[in-house]
Amino acid sequence: xxxxxxxxxxxxxxxxxxxxxxxxxxxxxxxxxxxxxxxxxxxxxxxxxxxxxxxxxxxxxxxxxxxxxxxxxxxxxxxxxxxxxxxxxxxxxxxxxxxxxxxxxxxxxxxxxxxxxxxxxxxxxxxxxxxxxxxxxxxxxxxxxxxxxxxxxxxxxxxxxxxxxxxxxxxxxxxxxxxxxxxxxxxxxxxxxxxxxxxxxxxxxxxxxxxxxxxxxxxxxxxxxxxxxxxxxxxxxxxxxxxxxxxxxxxxxxxxxxxxxxxxxxxxxxxxxxxxxxxxxxxxxxxxxxxxxxxxxxxxx
Ligand SMILES: [Zn+2]
Numbered sequence: 001x002x003x004x005x006x007x008x009x010x011x012x013x014x015x016x017x018x019x020x021x022x023x024x025x026x027x028x029x030x031x032x033x034x035x036x037x038x039x040x041x042x043x044x045x046x047x048x049x050x051x052x053x054x055x056x057x058x059x060x061x062x063x064x065x066x067x068x069x070x071x072x073x074x075x076x077x078x079x080x081x082x083x084x085x086x087x088x089x090x091x092x093x094x095x096x097x098x099x100x101x102x103x104x105x106x107x108x109x110x111x112x113x114x115x116x117x118x119x120x121x122x123x124x125x126x127x128x129x130x131x132x133x134x135x136x137x138x139x140x141x142x143x144x145x146x147x148x149x150x151x152x153x154x155x156x157x158x159x160x161x162x163x164x165x166x167x168x169x170x171x172x173x174x175x176x177x178x179x180x181x182x183x184x185x186x187x188x189x190x191x192x193x194x195x196x197x198x199x200x201x202x203x204x205x206x207x208x209x210x211x212x213x214x215x216x217x218x219x220x221x222x223x224x225x226x227x228x229x230x231x232x233x234x235x236x237x238x239x240x241x242x243x244x245x246x247x248x249x250x251x252x253x254x255x256x257x258x259x260x261x262x263x264x265x266x267x268x269x270x271x272x273x274x275x276x277x278x279x280x281x282x283x284x285x286x287x288x289x290x291x292x293x294x295x296x297x298x299x300x301x
């Protein structure tokens with residue numbers, strides 16, 4: 001997550017060269033290393049409300065070892081309760097169009113329900129994407145990658161590999177503006193629409209992108225509508241181990257193990273800086289999920 005305008009951004013918006021790295025959004029805010037990540041910098045505190053993926057997270061707060069972010073998750077009434085435990089009930093979509101307020105349209109569960117989990121990776125593609133893909137392949141796991149347009153454009157091969165290996169793509173805006181909701185309407189439209197095009201172009205085969213995720217989970221009725229008009233549903237999550245902040249491999253692992261419930265959506269990152277902790281955690285989580293009887297699924301679409 002790129003926290004534009006943040007003091008952390010030192011140097012202010014850099015020029016294009018830093019583009020591919022900008023995505024750090026998450027770490028950027030977290031600082032340069034785990035130590036920093038543990039305690040939000042003054043700057044972060046200030047924008048905690050819009051802060052990255054922590055805010056909206058429902059379950060996140062529960063575990064969170066050091067959860068300065070422990071957000072009381074204004075979380076939309078968790079559509080969670082997977083209606084039908086029966087797998088394959090793709091039809092039953094609790095939080096669907098029926099809901100009047102777009103704000104309640106944030107998806108937070110898998111398509112099939114039952115003992116399934118949807119792994120989602122944000123802010124890539126980046127240098128660690130290949131390692132994440134290797135691990136997923138090793139366990140026969142499928143995941144959803146919420147990509148930043150600039151990164152997709154910079155690493156088309158990674159985008160293509162993601163699709164070739166059976167994973168799916170999600171629009172995570174052009175350059176991860178935060179906070180998203182304060183941007184002018186036209187800018188929000190451009191961030192979402194252009195990213196979709198950039199990801200599709202990088203993929204090369206016109207994949208169908210059915211979800212978009214606001215930077216930091218900063219969804220509003222306004223931007224949810226923008227996404228909906230572009231044919232995409234707002235994708236949230238139920239478990240946020242804050243891997244972007246590099247809290248330590250074990251912290252990431254236990255956060256997921258303690259907060260995941262059947263049908264949940266896990267938020268992790270394959271972009272945004274040094275992802276070695278994420279990769280190491282994934283190495284433990286994948287076999288754990290398999291041992292727990294979880295099947296890998298995609299978010300509801
Ligand atoms: Zn992000």
